[in-house]
Amino acid sequence: MPADPSRIVTARQMLTHLGLTLADLVSEPDTSRRMPTLAEYLPRVAAAASPGTRRTYGTYWNRMAAALGHLRLDEVTASDIEALMQVTATARSRRTGRQGRHAGEHVVAAARAVYRRAVADGYLTAADSPAHRVVKPRRLPNPRRALTPEELQDINVVARTSGNDVVLDALLLRLHTETACRRGGALALRLIDLDTTHALVCLTEKGGTLRWQPITPTLAERLLDHAQARGAVLPTDRLLRYRNGRPISSRRYDHLWRRIGERLPWVAAQGISTHWLRHTTLTWVERHFGYGIARAYAGHTDRRGPATTTYIKADLNAVATALAAMAGEPHPLASMHPFR
Template sequence: MTPSASSAEVQTAQLLLERLGVSLEDLTSGQSKRAVPTFAEYVPVVYAAMPPGVTRENYKCYWKKVVAAWPDRRLDEPTITEFKQLIGTLQAQRAVRRTDRGGYALAQVAVNALRCLYRHAVDDKLISPADNPAIALVKPKRRSSSRGAIPTDRLAEINRVAAEYGDEPELTTLILRMCTETACRRGGILALRKQDLDPDQCLVRLREKGDTERWQPVSPTLMRALLDHHASRAHLRSGKSRLAGNGRPISRNADERLFRYKNGAPITATRFVIMWRQIGEQLPWVKQQGITCHWLRHTTLRWVERNFGHAVAKAYAGHADNHSDGATSIYTRATREEVAYALSALTGEPHPVAPQVATAYTEELSR
């Protein structure tokens, strides 16, 4: 039982408050201003504070589910057990796709979204670090990827089918070549704009996850194809409404995309789903294994690593240096010229960024 304060202690406290010019009303009003908001009140605040990008949109999906479940609950009310139950419910209600792996990725993103939300709450001093329930949430261990490199003969099958079937064979072929040459992620293709092309040096600026950005060499053939694609389709959008085929408005960022449909509308992530579904209709093994563009990234990077070493493969992939690689990796990182050399070996075309190396390789092939 907590002992009550003596009259002397009370008088001392009152005297101290008087000298500080603080009243009891000031103390109580200060506490009322720090009232903990509800999820419905605070989620929009955090969403607006985050920079636009894939991460914010991914987190938004899970924040909306939390708001739907507990709209009027304050941030300091749910327990760790309740959060675990909510994540388990989301896993059970997930849409099971052909690449489903038990909802482990869903749980990982959900935990990251909750940690982000509560990190902002701690920074805003709405809750104390000790009262942050998201810290105790454990993310499921990442499972080893089932994706891998595609054998050469099967990759040739994919490219053949892409050029002969589907509603957009020209677009599909260009996307596949872009993935194969640059080992880029899907986000890199969706973010590519006309101003990201450097025709003189045959470089494209790839902007991918984690706000990373790099200039990646491409072959002269691919550069010409990208320029021709933009020239033949971008002008078809002029004067048209900023609405997509589904009736939703096209954002400014999306309207700048280089890759477009026949009608000039910019592609979306749905294009990749349709593209691989059409290829899978002709090649059953593609559907059975869940082949996607990321398999092409595996294919190219494994070839580069086997032929040019880890440093070049790391630069080719656009992976950032980190402490786990050791300090030596800072000094042994590959140059853009070495990446261009590897690309020249892959495509058999000289590259302007590494002309001497590419020419030497071409002469060696001709012997």
């Protein structure tokens, strides 16, 4: 069947409009861009990832390189990734572990991160990703809960009466209880992030989010005294420090909760950690001041959930008011000062 001349004219006009010729449509594909192997490509993925992503997925990327590194990106199959998930059977047992289920999740998530980057770089299409054809293990309900006042008191007593640096440990527990911050937020605090005039700390947390969080004036003064006594001088010097002047690391938290668990067996049995303090504080704020203020107190900025979250934002003064009520100490930014 001969082609319709009018359609040929229309097609030529379209090509001219796009700046193309017939030769462009029949040219050979560019073969100079060789498909890399997984081992060759993983360093590029790691270089483009955030520090947090590298910490989370680095171990699993190493496992992928060891088991599948010799394969090209387009040779890896969903079955290969599912085989890697067997790492859950031999996952390192930790106090807060979930029988390797999280490790299985991370294998899939780490593989998806690799193939998202490969799609973005033009090596594959989204439909070619084997990682996205693997189903993640179903996440179990979170066992964390709010601690009772008695439990929280027992934990604080042990922290303040044992260990080689009770001043540091007491500050850590109080900081997390007052701010409901994550470990990363506390570890990142610098001298410049402490505002003793307004009793605030600037927290840098998940996704690089920044927020000023109220703390009691008492804690603000104690944090400043602690930092200066242990060698913090420059604005960018870390706030929380060992007695020898070195900034603390996440290991301090591991040692702290291990010690508390040795003296309070129920802490070890339930796998209680710093994040439980976040649950404790936010639960109290939600019960007494409502969801909107609890959301602001937590530093949540995502837009998931009911549409009403757009309209129930709370400001810094509302968060300071909740802190003042919880701590029983007036705050300079609180909307009301019932304790004066």
